[in-house]
Amino acid sequence: MEKKKLLIVEDDLVLQNSLEEFLLAEGFDVVCAIDGEEGIQKAFSEKPDLILLDIVLPRKDGYEVLREIKENQETTHVPIVLLTNLGSIADVEKALELGATTYLVKADYRLDEVTQKIKVILNRK
Amino acid sequence: MLGHKLKKRLADEFDLVKQAEDLGVSVWQTPSFLFIVMGFVILVAMTGVYFISNNYDSPDVLVISESAVVAILFTIGNFIINSFNQVAKANKMKTEFVSIASHQLKTPIAEMNWQIELLLSKFPEGLSEKQQLLIGQIERSSQKMARLVNDLLDVARIDQGRLALTKEAVDLCDVVSDAIANQQPFSTIAGIELKSACPVKSPKILIDKKRIGVALDNLISNAIKYTNKQGVVEVFLEVKNDLVQVRVRDNGVGIPSNEQCDIFKKFFRSNNSMKNNTDGTGLGLYIAKNIIEQSGGKLWFQSIEGAGSEFLFSLPIIKA
Numbered sequence: 001m002e003k004k005k006l007l008i009v010e011d012d013l014v015l016q017n018s019l020e021e022f023l024l025a026e027g028f029d030v031v032c033a034i035d036g037e038e039g040i041q042k043a044f045s046e047k048p049d050l051i052l053l054d055i056v057l058p059r060k061d062g063y064e065v066l067r068e069i070k071e072n073q074e075t076t077h078v079p080i081v082l083l084t085n086l087g088s089i090a091d092v093e094k095a096l097e098l099g100a101t102t103y104l105v106k107a108d109y110r111l112d113e114v115t116q117k118i119k120v121i122l123n124r125k
Numbered sequence: 126m127l128g129h130k131l132k133k134r135l136a137d138e139f140d141l142v143k144q145a146e147d148l149g150v151s152v153w154q155t156p157s158f159l160f161i162v163m164g165f166v167i168l169v170a171m172t173g174v175y176f177i178s179n180n181y182d183s184p185d186v187l188v189i190s191e192s193a194v195v196a197i198l199f200t201i202g203n204f205i206i207n208s209f210n211q212v213a214k215a216n217k218m219k220t221e222f223v224s225i226a227s228h229q230l231k232t233p234i235a236e237m238n239w240q241i242e243l244l245l246s247k248f249p250e251g252l253s254e255k256q257q258l259l260i261g262q263i264e265r266s267s268q269k270m271a272r273l274v275n276d277l278l279d280v281a282r283i284d285q286g287r288l289a290l291t292k293e294a295v296d297l298c299d300v301v302s303d304a305i306a307n308q309q310p311f312s313t314i315a316g317i318e319l320k321s322a323c324p325v326k327s328p329k330i331l332i333d334k335k336r337i338g339v340a341l342d343n344l345i346s347n348a349i350k351y352t353n354k355q356g357v358v359e360v361f362l363e364v365k366n367d368l369v370q371v372r373v374r375d376n377g378v379g380i381p382s383n384e385q386c387d388i389f390k391k392f393f394r395s396n397n398s399m400k401n402n403t404d405g406t407g408l409g410l411y412i413a414k415n416i417i418e419q420s421g422g423k424l425w426f427q428s429i430e431g432a433g434s435e436f437l438f439s440l441p442i443i444k445a
Contacts, residue, residue: 012232018239025247085231092289103291106235107271108335111242 004122005029007048009039009065010083011057015106019052022111023118036060043069048078050118053100055084055091063098070099079121083114154208163201170194220284227278234271241267275339276408280391283415290333290419294443297330297337297369298323301362304341308349316354319345323362330369331443332420340416340424343409344373344436350405351397351434352377368439376433385428389414397430413438 006028010016013034020030031046033039037059043051051069055062062082069075079101084091095103101121104114137143144155152158177190241264249257282288305321312319341360348358352375361372378397380388387393392407417424417438428434 012236014236015232015239018236018243022239022243022247085228085235090287092291105231107231107238108275111239112246 003027003029004049005031005046006118007031007033007039007042007046007051009033009036009042009051009057009062010054011035012054018111019114023115026115028118034058036062036065039065040068043075043078044072050122051078051080052083052114052118053080055082055095063094066095066098066100081114081117081121148212150208150211154204154211156205156208159201159205159208163198163205166194166197166201170197220281223277224281224285227274227281230274231271231278234267234274237267238264238271273406276406276412279339279412279416280408283412288415288419290336290416292331292333292420294329295332295334295337296327297332297362297371297440298327300332300334300338300341301360301371303338304345305360307338307342308345311346312349312358315349315352317349317352318355318357319349319360320357321360321362324364327362327364328369328442330440332440333416336416337420337440340413340438341371341373343413344438347405347409348373348375348377348434348436351375351379351395364442365439367442369442370437370439372435372437374433374435379430379432379434380426380428381430388426 006023008016008019008023008030010019010032011034016032016034020032023030031042031048033042035058039051039053039057040060042048043065053062053065057065062084066080066082069078069080076099080099082095082100082103083106084103085106092103102117104117109117138157141152141155141158144157145152148155173190174187174194177186181187241260245257245260245264252260279288301321301323305319309319345358345360352358356376358373358375358377361374363370363372380395381397384393384395384397388395389410391411393411394405394407414424417440420440422438422440424436424438426434426436
């Protein structure tokens with residue numbers, strides 16, 4: 001089976017690195033971006049199968065990135081999983097309204113749970 | 126019994142120093158003090174009006190004295206409202222502080238948890254058994270810290286009315302098995318038998334799986350904490366008409382009857398025989414009740430001191 005490509009947009013390097021290594025070991029192809037601008041750029045150039053997106057990011061926040069990716073014909077179909085530590089009703093609603101597939105709170109999810117979610121979403125496609 | 130309760134209530138009502146400390150305002154700003162002053166002013170005013178209307182036959186004097194009384198009452202009323210505002214504002218600031226601090230703590234906790242998980246699950250080669258054991262203990266401590274921070278954050282969110290539930294169709298049986306798996310290590314350490322039973326076919330319900338899991342974790346963890354060695358904690362799932370009901374029953378120390386009305390209060394911890402043997406924040410039941418009620422369910426309990434407790438909650442089944 002062809003390797004699925006994931007894009008991680010996360011400015012915390014420790015989190016980005018742990019997630020990247022774990023997903024690589026799980027057999028995914030992984031690319032990373034450190035801020036919102038780079039995230040949008042890589043969403044177009046790398047054509048990922050799924051995007052993991054932080055909300056609090058330098059140079060364009062996650063909502064902005066989400067909006068731009070969903071508004072563009074080329075990338076609108078790519079499922080986006082928001083990874084964040086926010087978690088109030090307003091944040092969840094805003095993210096889902098903008099077209100995010102789902103929403104995970106980083107400190108509450110183990111890496112294998114995140115991976116499980118990703119697999120479920122990719123299989124559904 | 127009743128007389129004693131009433132006496133205690135009255136003593137609390139008039140212990141102005143304690144009230145001022147509790148509310149974080151000065152003594153003369155406490156509601157009780159202001160009400161006493163108001164009562165006193167009303168008495169003086171009534172006597173004054175009686176005296177004036179007896180001795181002066183002029184409506185002008187009466188009008189002026191009445192106006193003075195109204196002005197005084199108005200000023201005191203204003204003080205009362207201000208002190209309430211101050212208390213409310215201080216409370217809000219405290220909640221916001223807890224919320225911000227917990228958010229900031231969540232990132233390093235997530236970093237720690239993910240790195241440990243990565244190390245143990247993907248790169249364990251070369252680690253001796255002892256090293257793996259120690260890292261496993263670090264992992265558990267870090268998860269404990271994550272739970273504490275989550276509890277504080279949940280309480281802040283509940284108080285601000287901003288607790289978010291991400292609902293999905295879930296088989297509650299899975300939540301029960303997860304919670305049992307989470308609590309099994311603790312029950313083993315405590316020497317308590319942990320049993321569960323689910324019906325063969327359990328319907329799907331629309332809930333936030335993580336949060337209902339937290340609520341159930343809290344109930345089972347309490348049952349384990351307040352049960353002596355060789356006790357039994359049982360978790361049953363039953364389907365009743367259009368409800369799913371979960372029962373967490375133990376044969377532990379039970380809840381003293383005079384504390385039963387307080388147990389869902391924030392930071393409340395029972396004063397029973399196990400108090401010094403168990404750690405806890407007094408937030409578990411408060412959070413569980415709020416999560417379950419916000420999910421459209423109900424949480425209640427029955428308990429006999431010395432015989433055990435049973436906590437029950439029900440959640441509505443969604444019609445497909």
